[in-house]
Amino acid sequence: MNIVMISPGYPVEMAYFTRGLAAVGATVIGVGDQPPSALPEPARNALAHYEQVNLSDEGAVLTVLHGLGQHASIDQVECLWEPYMILAARIRESFGLPGMTVEQTLPFRDKERMKQKIDTAGIRTPRHASATTVAAVWEAAEQVGYPLIVKPIAGAGSADTYRVDSTEELAEVLPMLRHVPEVSVEEFIDGEEFTYDTVCANGSILFENIMWYRPRPLQMKSHEWISPVSIVLRDLSVPDLQGGRQMGGEVLPALGFRTGFTHMEWYRKADGDAVFGEIGARPPGARAVDLMNYATDGDLFVAWAEAVAHGSLSHPLERKFNCGVVFKRARGVGRITHIEGLDKLLAEYGEHVVLVDLLPIGTPRRDWRATLISDGMIIVRHPELQPVIEMTERIASDVHMYAS
Numbered sequence: 001m002n003i004v005m006i007s008p009g010y011p012v013e014m015a016y017f018t019r020g021l022a023a024v025g026a027t028v029i030g031v032g033d034q035p036p037s038a039l040p041e042p043a044r045n046a047l048a049h050y051e052q053v054n055l056s057d058e059g060a061v062l063t064v065l066h067g068l069g070q071h072a073s074i075d076q077v078e079c080l081w082e083p084y085m086i087l088a089a090r091i092r093e094s095f096g097l098p099g100m101t102v103e104q105t106l107p108f109r110d111k112e113r114m115k116q117k118i119d120t121a122g123i124r125t126p127r128h129a130s131a132t133t134v135a136a137v138w139e140a141a142e143q144v145g146y147p148l149i150v151k152p153i154a155g156a157g158s159a160d161t162y163r164v165d166s167t168e169e170l171a172e173v174l175p176m177l178r179h180v181p182e183v184s185v186e187e188f189i190d191g192e193e194f195t196y197d198t199v200c201a202n203g204s205i206l207f208e209n210i211m212w213y214r215p216r217p218l219q220m221k222s223h224e225w226i227s228p229v230s231i232v233l234r235d236l237s238v239p240d241l242q243g244g245r246q247m248g249g250e251v252l253p254a255l256g257f258r259t260g261f262t263h264m265e266w267y268r269k270a271d272g273d274a275v276f277g278e279i280g281a282r283p284p285g286a287r288a289v290d291l292m293n294y295a296t297d298g299d300l301f302v303a304w305a306e307a308v309a310h311g312s313l314s315h316p317l318e319r320k321f322n323c324g325v326v327f328k329r330a331r332g333v334g335r336i337t338h339i340e341g342l343d344k345l346l347a348e349y350g351e352h353v354v355l356v357d358l359l360p361i362g363t364p365r366r367d368w369r370a371t372l373i374s375d376g377m378i379i380v381r382h383p384e385l386q387p388v389i390e391m392t393e394r395i396a397s398d399v400h401m402y403a404s
């Protein structure tokens, strides 16, 4: 079976999905922007063939693939990187291959279309309207009411996303959105924020995952002093999570999703109601797949490959741990000079700490606004949730990185 993997080595976790495809017996043909020498090792070793093409030039990609198609059959196209989902769908249509069409992919890329489909299925979304002009934003705000959220219809990483509490604030925010061609205006939903992620095959959920964001992503993104935490939860049977699970089970068929990874976000209001946030036809980023692996002692990269290549998992994945990650942001600008408080907590937590991946002393800081991973991360796990909450809270408050 010959599978084309779009962007097999970028972002870096794609290399592990590429390796997963090869591990389950597929012949993997890579198509990407990177020069072959820049492909991460796991991708390079897994690829039977690689074509470097400008992925934003759809015509060029199709020409290259039709050229390849003269020599080998192309059976399937996979893409787990958001910007090229539509490209992957076009290739499928051009070759008459199974999998998501352009029409099925669009609602995963356009937050307004997405919510319209979800509304039609009777699932609770925030009140919403889209707008392409300043006047339309004012009108949408009028309809939706305050507090509200304004954000790009195709946003990522909370970029250009604002909470707006009044008409005065909206007037202040509008100039900052001038470069965004279309925005979504939404009712602000107060509550806790979770994911609902799956690996599916042929419309069946083979693996499900819920991750709890602490604090909510927009807050993580707004304050540099925050150490963002995400916790993959072991016990999905608790009453508090049923609203989101049930919603996830309804959203997938509403969007006609059948095979692959999904990443949904949902809000749980104080009264317990679940409200839809957004969904991507791809895995969550920021190392969340690694968290799932630590939580199960499994390999979700391979599980995804089994799902898309064979339609089933070779063995079930069992959730054994709650697994939390803390992302750290240094104080100061420049290069990392020292780290405080780490040794004490490592000694205390012992085997529960499964990964420490902080920038080494002397390396330049990363841009915390551009990458959630910031200046590094610490991952902990425990069968019980409370210890993971405590460990992540203390790592967030007591480990300090400094730069100058």
Ligand SMILES: Nc1ncnc2c1ncn2[C@@H]1O[C@H](COP(=O)(O)OP(=O)(O)OP(=O)(O)O)[C@@H](O)[C@H]1O
Pocket: 126, 149, 151, 154, 155, 156, 157, 158, 159, 161, 186, 187, 188, 189, 190, 193, 216, 217, 218, 219, 265, 277, 278
């Ligand atoms: N209607 C809403 N009510 C409350 N908070 C919201 C709402 N819409 C967005 N937010 C906040 O802004 C964040 C980013 O919004 P959203 O998830 O829609 O965009 P994104 O930039 O695509 O995120 P991602 O990084 O997950 O791709 C959310 O995680 C949430 O904290």
Ligand SMILES: [Mg+2]
Pocket: 157, 158, 265, 278
């Ligand atoms: Mg989001």
